[in-house]
Amino acid sequence: MTTATSNASSLFNPTSAPDYLPVDQLRCLQLQRLQRIVRRAYENVELYRTRMVERGVAPGDIQSLDDIAALPFTVKTDLRDTYPFGMFASPMNEIVRTHASSGTTGKPIVVAYTQDDINVWKEVMVRTFACCSLHSGDIVQNAYGYGLFTGGLGAHYGLETLGATVIPISGGNTARQIMVMKDFNVTAICSTPSYFIHLMEKANEMGIPLKDLPLRAGVFGAEPWTSAMREYVEREAGIKAYDIYGLSEIIGPGVASACCAQEGLHIFEDHFYPEIIDPETGEVLPDGEEGELVFTTLSKWAMPMLRYRTRDITTLMTEPCPCGRSIRRIARIGRRSDDMFIIRGVNVFPSQIEEALLRVEGAVPHYQIILTRDGGLDQVEVEVEVTAELFTDSVKGMEVLQKQFVRAIADIIGIRVAVRLVKPQSIPRSEGKAKRVIDKRNEG
Amino acid sequence: MKLHQLSVFMENKPGQLVAPCKALADAGISIITLSLADTEQFGILRLVVKDATEAQKVLEIAGFVVKVTEVIALQVPDCAGGLSELLARIENAEVNIEYMYAFTDKLDDKGVLVFRFSDPDRALEVLGEDVEVVSRVDLYEKLGVK
Incomplete structure (x- = not known):
């Protein structure tokens, strides 16, 4: 009897209970938390107080969840402008941790956590891993970078709290990653999708195909990718690949996660309240319409975020999920408005190029998009690596292949762009977030 | 062959x-x-x-x-018309030559050309016995490849 009970209970992690709250109870909880956090932000962060005063909104005006639309938006530059500590609502002696964005351009953005915030983070990470079918007994290789980046430590604390065995290997040293994966009988891995693809490739080179290892699940996040890429990974590595979503400004990883249904990502909305807005007008859009994702943190104490604009384009899915969770989902994010470029008047996202390339039989997802400017006009060239499977001995065959790529892209984005076939391994591999777009428009 | x-x-x-x-x-x-x-x-x-x-x-x-x-190396008489006569046989059989190139060395006073035929077996069939196909052994021994 005891065996049966423990088996059944191992499938359900008690920490995940809020995922199944009845909707009216969840809304009630969200409103209480929203009112509390708006007051806290107003009273402790100058930027919020100034903006709310300008708009004539006081904390007491938040009487329902819809009233959130009266609050001002927060954007990434607000965090840069108040660098380093201007958005903190807690005194330093209550802050136990800071993280910072990679800051590829200019100053990084700094985020802060109280001990309670860290506990919430652990909780949402446990719920994330439970969504991804991980449990105590799993041996998990955490290949997210440890350090200022939230990925490594965020996943680490969540995995420990879950009771899984964590291998804190961080990113890089690919040959050692594969050795460890094999020797430690790793059952799950956390990394960016692009780094995992690099691992797969290296493993094949070393004669240790990941398919032959006990690895069964991958928890992938920190960069947008396509369903086509996920299917490729699942097929080639013989694993189930789960999407997770998060951003440092909100908490780090642990904002939303795919579940066994693999149809959208559940938002842990008892802590992170989602809205979808029209990115042009800022109007809140009805459920099911595509727009920019906006989050308000409902419980974050050290650094509350009111209506933070993520720049990610998605839709809010309100229909019930087959997995039984009642929390809402967002459609997988393949598009980040920051990554968008405009070619001949057409908006193009790197993920559309990725999807097109993977439609060509035998193609592997090693590609790069080069943007240049020629006489005031933006030009794009897509570089794709040629594999043994794609290579034929005839010039005609290779030209046909190149045209197949051009056509596949045109079918999706509606315009023809240049495609250049390049040697294998000639596109740099990333150990963290992949750099898909090389923008040379402002050079020379 | x-x-x-x-x-x-x-x-x-x-x-x-x-x-x-x-x-x-x-x-x-x-x-x-x-x-x-x-x-x-x-x-x-x-x-x-x-x-x-x-x-x-x-x-x-x-x-x-x-x-x-798979390609085929053929000895081609080093005289006017040597190649065209050989090509005619291939053409008549409607075998396509995808590309060809030459060896730098001669073999038994004849030129050696490498052919990529659309149908190598058919090409060998129609070439006739007087056309010398250069085998690997010939290449290495007679051309003195180390």
Whole structure:
């Protein structure tokens, strides 16, 4: 009897209970938390107080969840402008941790956590891993970078709290990653999708195909990718690949996660309240319409975020999920408005190029998009690596292949762009977030 | 009868040829003959070496995509009309020549050409007994390839 009970209970992690709250109870909880956090932000962060005063909104005006639309938006530059500590609502002696964005351009953005915030983070990470079918007994290789980046430590604390065995290997040293994966009988891995693809490739080179290892699940996040890429990974590595979503400004990883249904990502909305807005007008859009994702943190104490604009384009899915969770989902994010470029008047996202390339039989997802400017006009060239499977001995065959790529892209984005076939391994591999777009428009 | 030719994918930009040649040189592999097909975008380097399997391994380790293709080396009389007479037989049989290139050395006073036929077996059939097909052994022994 005891065996049966423990088996059944191992499938359900008690920490995940809020995922199944009845909707009216969840809304009630969200409103209480929203009112509390708006007051806290107003009273402790100058930027919020100034903006709310300008708009004539006081904390007491938040009487329902819809009233959130009266609050001002927060954007990434607000965090840069108040660098380093201007958005903190807690005194330093209550802050136990800071993280910072990679800051590829200019100053990084700094985020802060109280001990309670860290506990919430652990909780949402446990719920994330439970969504991804991980449990105590799993041996998990955490290949997210440890350090200022939230990925490594965020996943680490969540995995420990879950009771899984964590291998804190961080990113890089690919040959050692594969050795460890094999020797430690790793059952799950956390990394960016692009780094995992690099691992797969290296493993094949070393004669240790990941398919032959006990690895069964991958928890992938920190960069947008396509369903086509996920299917490729699942097929080639013989694993189930789960999407997770998060951003440092909100908490780090642990904002939303795919579940066994693999149809959208559940938002842990008892802590992170989602809205979808029209990115042009800022109007809140009805459920099911595509727009920019906006989050308000409902419980974050050290650094509350009111209506933070993520720049990610998605839709809010309100229909019930087959997995039984009642929390809402967002459609997988393949598009980040920051990554968008405009070619001949057409908006193009790197993920559309990725999807097109993977439609060509035998193609592997090693590609790069080069943007240049020629006489005031933006030009794009897509570089794709040629594999043994794609290579034929005839010039005609290779030209046909190149045209197949051009056509596949045109079918999706509606315009023809240049495609250049390049040697294998000639596109740099990333150990963290992949750099898909090389923008040379402002050079020379 | 057929030779194993290696085809290597090349990018069309300066300095690309050095790497494969260097990789083969470092492995002590001598190139018997080669040809380079190029387009604006890319090229295909075609090589005949003594040990195709070994050379393929060397090139793949050096990061190249390599395909092994069956080609036929034929002796062609070194006189006016020598080639056209031979080509006529192929043409009549409606076998397509995808590409061809030459060896630098002569064999028994005849030129040696490498042919990639659309249907190598059919080509061998229609060529007739008077056309000398150069076997691997001939190549290495008579051409003195080490």
